[in-house]
Amino acid sequence: MPARNHKQWMAAPNLKDGEWIDSRVYTDQAIFDEELEKIFKSAWIPVCHESELPKAYDFRTTSIANEPVIVCRGPDNEVRAFLNVCPHRGMLIERRPSGSFYEGQPSGNPKRMTCMFHAWQFDMKGNCVYISREKEGYQDRLPKENVGLRRLRCEVKFGGFVWVNLNDNPVDLEEWAGKPFECLRKTLDAEPMEVFHYHKAIVNTNYKLWHDTNCEFYHDFMHYHNRVTGFNDAYFARKNESFEHGHIVVGTFEVNYDQYEGFESRAGLSFPHLPPNQWYMIDLFPGMNFNLRGSALRCDVVTPLGPDKVMIEFRGLGLKRDTPEERQTRINHHNSIWGPFGRNLHEDLIGVQGQGTTMRPGSESRRVLHGRQENQTIHDENGMRHYYAEWGKWMNRLPSDPEAPFTEPAAVAAE
Amino acid sequence: MDTQAEIAAPKMSGGLDPSISRDVADAVRDTIYRATILLDSQEWNEWLDLCDESFSYDIKSWSPEINYDMTYLHASRKDMDALIRLLPKHNTDHSPLTRHTSVYTVDVSDNGETASAVSAFIVFQHLLDGTNSHIDSGESRLFLVGKYFDTFKMVGGRALFTSRIARLENRRLDKGSHWPI
Structure with a gap:
C-alpha cells in the first residue's frame, strides 16, 4: 500500500482486538493522573x-x-x-x-x-x-x-529487594509476584546480594513505552551486540510467558558473548544454581524489570513524572561475598552492555525517547501495533498484549479506545 | 571520595632538575589539552595514539544513593580500540560533545619518567539527533561534570597516557553515551 492519507492513517488496523492500542494511553494527562491513583498507589x-x-x-x-x-x-x-x-x-x-x-x-x-x-x-x-x-x-x-x-x-523479598505498597490492603506480595520469580527464586535467594551500580535517567517518554521495550525483544534489531551474540535457533525459540497481574517472563538461552569483538565469554562467573551465560528476564506490571545476564543482575524501576516524562533507576547487583576480582568482573560485564556508557542501554533510551517525541501531550492519537504472533516466542508481542489487558482492567479503559470501558480482548484471552 | 587517592602521585624528592621537571609538566599539559581537542573532534584513533600500550580507561562515580564507588566503564587500550572500531555499527546519539578541561596539578616523578595530573572537566552536549531535532538541535546542554585523574609516562619527549580515570559528579545521566569522555 502506498503512503496513506489522514483517513487511512487513522483507520483501525486490520488486526484483532488487543493487537493494537491507542496512543492516548501514552499522551493524555488525565489518564496519567489516573494511573498514579489507580495503579501506582496500589502496586508493589x-x-x-x-x-x-x-x-x-x-x-x-x-x-x-x-x-x-x-x-x-x-x-x-x-x-x-x-x-x-x-x-x-x-x-x-x-x-x-x-x-x-x-x-x-x-x-x-x-x-x-x-x-x-x-x-x-x-x-x-x-x-x-x-x-x-x-x-x-x-x-x-x-x-x-x-x-x-x-x-x-x-x-524484603525476592533476592533482598525492598518492596513498598502505598495501599494498606494490597494483594499479598507472594501472590503478586511469586510465580514470575519462580524461575530465579532459588538463584536470587541462595545468598545475600549487593548493589554495585546505580544511575538514573530522566527521559521524555511515557513510562509504559520503557516497559514495552523491556517486554519485547523484537527491538533486538536495534542492538548490534544482541544480533551478533544472540541471534540463533535457541534465541528464537525462547518463550514469552505471561503471568497473572500483567507480568511476563522470558526464558533463558545461552548467549555467545565472545561473538562481540572485544568481549570475552562470561562463562567463568555466574549466580548460584545457574549455568553460565544464561539470560532471564522478569517484567513486572506496571514497570519493573529484573534482567539476569550470566554474571550480573539488573533491576529497572520506573517513576512516572508525567505522560511524557519518566525517571528510570538502574541498579546492578552481584553477590555480597564476591572477591574484589569477581566484583570487578561483574561490574564490567554489567556496564559494558547496561551501563550509561555501555553498548545497549544508550540505544534503548534513544528508541523510547524517539517514541516519546512522536507521542506527546497534544499529538493526534494514532495506532500502536502489538500484533506480532510468533507462537509466543521471543519476537511475538504477546508480552505487551498481556500487559495492556492488565492495564485495561486496572484503569477500566480499553487500550484501543481509552474513553471506552475495558472489555477483555478475545486474542489476549486466548493467550 | 578521597579524590587525591585516585592516582598515586609519583614519588618526588626534589632531586630532579627543575627545568626537566618543567619540560615534563609542559608535555603532560600538552597531552591533556591535545586529548581534549581530539576527543571533541571524534578523532578517536588519534586520541588513542596519545595512550601507551598499558593504558587503562575508567569512568567512575561515587554514589551517595548506594554508598558505593561505582565504575561505569572500565577498559584497556585494546578494549577501547575495539569499542571505537565498532561505533559505526551501533545506533548512537550523534550530538557532538565538547570538553572544557583545566589542568589543576601536575606532579612529576623523581626521575622525570612518569607524571600524574588532576584536571577538571565539563562536557557540553550540542543537540543534534538524540531527541526532537526540529525543536532541540542547536541547543547546548551541560552533559557531564567531573575530574580527570591521569597518569603518564615519558616517551621520546612526549607524555603518553598510562591511565585515565574520568570521575563524574553527576549520576543522572539520562541517555548516556557510547563515546569516550
Whole structure:
C-alpha cells in the first residue's frame, strides 16, 4: 500500500482486538493522573535493595506516585517504610538520598528521624517520640501517641529487594509476584546480594513505552551486540510467558558473548544454581524489570513524572561475598552492555525517547501495533498484549479506545 | 571520595632538575589539552595514539544513593580500540560533545619518567539527533561534570597516557553515551 492519507492513517488496523492500542494511553494527562491513583498507589514497587541500608538506623529515601517515602532499618533489623512526611506541617522529614540516623542531626537526637523544621522526632517504627514544647503548645489535646508517621506496607523479598505498597490492603506480595520469580527464586535467594551500580535517567517518554521495550525483544534489531551474540535457533525459540497481574517472563538461552569483538565469554562467573551465560528476564506490571545476564543482575524501576516524562533507576547487583576480582568482573560485564556508557542501554533510551517525541501531550492519537504472533516466542508481542489487558482492567479503559470501558480482548484471552 | 587517592602521585624528592621537571609538566599539559581537542573532534584513533600500550580507561562515580564507588566503564587500550572500531555499527546519539578541561596539578616523578595530573572537566552536549531535532538541535546542554585523574609516562619527549580515570559528579545521566569522555 502506498503512503496513506489522514483517513487511512487513522483507520483501525486490520488486526484483532488487543493487537493494537491507542496512543492516548501514552499522551493524555488525565489518564496519567489516573494511573498514579489507580495503579501506582496500589502496586508493589521494589524501591531499593536491602544492601543499600545494611546497618541498623540506615535509611533510603524514594517516592511513589508523587508521595515521598522513607525506608529505614530498625535496631531489630526490620526494614520498614513510611511516608517521608512530618505529620505536623508536612515537611519532608529526611532530605538525603541515603544515610544513617545513628548520629544526631542539627535539630534532633541520635537514633531518631527528626523533622528539621520544628524538631519533632520519630523512632524507627514510626512512633512519634518527641514534640518540642509539647505541653506548652498542645496541653493534653494532641499526645505524641496520636501523631505517628504514616506506615506503609513493606517487605524484603525476592533476592533482598525492598518492596513498598502505598495501599494498606494490597494483594499479598507472594501472590503478586511469586510465580514470575519462580524461575530465579532459588538463584536470587541462595545468598545475600549487593548493589554495585546505580544511575538514573530522566527521559521524555511515557513510562509504559520503557516497559514495552523491556517486554519485547523484537527491538533486538536495534542492538548490534544482541544480533551478533544472540541471534540463533535457541534465541528464537525462547518463550514469552505471561503471568497473572500483567507480568511476563522470558526464558533463558545461552548467549555467545565472545561473538562481540572485544568481549570475552562470561562463562567463568555466574549466580548460584545457574549455568553460565544464561539470560532471564522478569517484567513486572506496571514497570519493573529484573534482567539476569550470566554474571550480573539488573533491576529497572520506573517513576512516572508525567505522560511524557519518566525517571528510570538502574541498579546492578552481584553477590555480597564476591572477591574484589569477581566484583570487578561483574561490574564490567554489567556496564559494558547496561551501563550509561555501555553498548545497549544508550540505544534503548534513544528508541523510547524517539517514541516519546512522536507521542506527546497534544499529538493526534494514532495506532500502536502489538500484533506480532510468533507462537509466543521471543519476537511475538504477546508480552505487551498481556500487559495492556492488565492495564485495561486496572484503569477500566480499553487500550484501543481509552474513553471506552475495558472489555477483555478475545486474542489476549486466548493467550 | 578521597579524590587525591585516585592516582598515586609519583614519588618526588626534589632531586630532579627543575627545568626537566618543567619540560615534563609542559608535555603532560600538552597531552591533556591535545586529548581534549581530539576527543571533541571524534578523532578517536588519534586520541588513542596519545595512550601507551598499558593504558587503562575508567569512568567512575561515587554514589551517595548506594554508598558505593561505582565504575561505569572500565577498559584497556585494546578494549577501547575495539569499542571505537565498532561505533559505526551501533545506533548512537550523534550530538557532538565538547570538553572544557583545566589542568589543576601536575606532579612529576623523581626521575622525570612518569607524571600524574588532576584536571577538571565539563562536557557540553550540542543537540543534534538524540531527541526532537526540529525543536532541540542547536541547543547546548551541560552533559557531564567531573575530574580527570591521569597518569603518564615519558616517551621520546612526549607524555603518553598510562591511565585515565574520568570521575563524574553527576549520576543522572539520562541517555548516556557510547563515546569516550
